[in-house]
Amino acid sequence: MSRPSAIVRVRWYGQERLAGQGEWVPTKIASDITDQNCHGTLVPLTEQDAARLVEAWRPHPAGELTRHYAWMSEDGRPRSLIRAWEQDGGVLEESYRDGRWDGGHAVCAFEQEAGRIEVDGETAERLIHLLHRRMVPVKSSRQELTCYAIVRDDRNDVSTAHALVRSWGGTSLTATEEKFEPKTGEWARSMILYRIGTARDDSEEVPISEAVAEELRHVLVARHRAWSEGREPETPRPLGTWTRLGKVTFPLVDDSTLDALERAGDPLADAAVAELYSLGEVRRVNEVLAGFAHNGDDVPDGLPQLLRRYFGESAALPQWADHEAIEGAQRSWALFAPHFATVLCCYVLPLRYGSASTSRRTRRGMESTRLLQDVMGDGGLLAPHGRGVRTLQKVRLLHAATRYLQDGLPANQVDLAATAGTLSVALPLGLNKTFIGWTERERDELFHLWSAAGHLLGVDPVLTPRGYDDAATLVDALLRRGRAESAEGRDLVKALERRVRTALPGALRHLFSSEVRYFCGHDLSVLLGVDGLKRTTPHEAILKAAGLPEDAQLDGRVWERTRSALLGKALLAADREDLTLPTPR
Secondary structure (H helix, E strand, C coil): CCCCCCCEEEECCEEEEECCCCCEEEECHHHHHHCCCCCCCCCCCCHHHHHHHHHHHCCCCCHHHCEEEEEECCCCCEEEEEEEEEECCEEEEEEEECCEEECCCCCCCCCCCCCEEEECHHHHHHHHHHHHHHCCCHHHHHHHCEEEEEECCCCCCHHHCCEEEEEECCCCCCCEEEEEECCCCEEEECCHHHHHHCCCCCCEEEEECHHHHHHHHHHHHHHHHHHHCCCCCCCCCCCCCCCCCCCECCCCCCHHHHHHHCCCCCHHHHHHHHHHHHHCCHHHHHHHHCCCCCCCCCCCCCCCHHHHHHHHHCCCCCCCCCHHHHHHHHHHHHHHHHHHHHHHHHHHHHHHHCCHHHHHHHCCCCCCHHHHHHHHCCCCCCCCCCCHHHHHHHHHHHHHHHHHHCCCCCCCHHHHHHHHHHHHHHHHHHHHCCCCCCCHHHHHHHHHHHHHHHHHCCCCHHHCCCCHHHHHHHHHHHHHHHCCCCHHHHHHHHHHHHHHHHHCCHHHCCHHHHHHHHHHHHHHHHHCCHHHCCCCCCHHHHHHHCCCCCCCCCCHHHHHHHHHHHHHHHHHHHCCCCCCCCCCC
16 A cells, blocks of 8 residues: 555545546546456545555655654664655755655754754665664554543543554654544554644643543544434543543542541551550550561560560561662662652652641651652662661551551551552652653552552552552552642641751752642642742852852753752751651540
8 A cells, every 4th residue: 555556536526536646637537446447456545544655656856855854762773764855945954764754744854953964875775674673563562552642632532633643763753653543443643742742732732541542443434424424423431531640541540449448547556556555655665666667677575465466467568569669769869869859849749738628647757758768769668777667667656656646547658558648659750850761660660669668658558559550540549539729738848948948058049839830730839839939040040059150151951950969968857757656645
């Protein structure tokens, strides 16, 4: 089909064939083939496929007047290849994609300057061979597939999507993509993601899991069938909305299960704390536990029986814990610790405070960069000299003490899962916004580490999904249950802002609010009253604190990395949170 004998279109007034110079001329070839007056096979095409085929047949530009541009990847292979030439007082361009030059959806060579190089015609031919070698059939790269629902508004349920696309092998500008055709039930090559990525289409692409994609496929087929029969399609069941934390997936836990888990605590820790308070030994135990800091330390003598049992039984990582993934996350901490601290205080905690009705209940021990340092630092969760396991055990006791001392059931399983889940999902997502070169593998390693940490905090296994996207869907559902504008949420943010200000030198003390707005976006910032905080930090003050000349010109990514590093270093140096159990009044 890439080189048909002729391209014909049938209109109400007759048939037309695409001629050599790109014009349409009258013909009877379709009738002749139908009447068997000549040999040939008629292959029906969708309007989209026909348009692409027509573009491929357009006359090529004169070689001596053509300029070629390439965008290369770090391994020396071409990501994109363009040719451009002057015609009729303007500039025409074509992109080389899927084995042919395509002028309908070309990258604009003069808009995409970053990474662009000009090459001669001979070099362009060699690059074409490299591009051919990169083309991989879908069946051999299933593990790389990403599915997207194409919607008008990314806040709508994806069941309203007007198209389903799958993509593999690169970014939106270089990947191969296919669109599901509900009329035929087949997948056909498309450039929808490419058009969206280059602002040629104002639709939104929403990443979805393969399970959601399969359900959406049925929705699109049913909708097309209804329209073809002249009736209104039935309203499909909701498939989920985009959380912006990960792909849209089907929820693993329903509302009735969450309602039940809101009435559940942590039996092992609750029993130990109840015994401790009933014996009146809180002060003495706090003194003993002050020296009980490392994973390899023996449980101190003289602790109450149930507390000794608690420390013995709650120290083991889950069976599914992957030590290599945890070590990978700890290496990321060693490289980017200041950025972790900034994301915790300016994104993870404000995101949690948006559900203020439950966030106050699990604050102690979870607001501190000390938790990050102990869990992800030297030794972390794995080595005897690490501090992560013991710190998490103490935080778990703090939550049990909250349940013991307060009415109702604060710090219940839903609260714990929302807090631990926000760390495992939002922490890696926020790091993307610091432009540190974060990869999907590093994201998954960090997610895995904090999922294991959630186990040590006593989170019910039902609320600990194994995959990042399933966890993102769960966390979004948990946060939505308590999401509302409230004085409590604003008070929590103001208290956090005061803590951050005390950690920063005078000229940078208003950096917090601008970073919160950057990471959280407008809606959540307004919900938490961040716009009401003083938010300007002099440009010169940031450059001076970073040791850069006052006239230094930084691009947006370097500027954000600089701000994030400055704030994070100050937070790590200043954090000294106390993890002792509260004494009864």
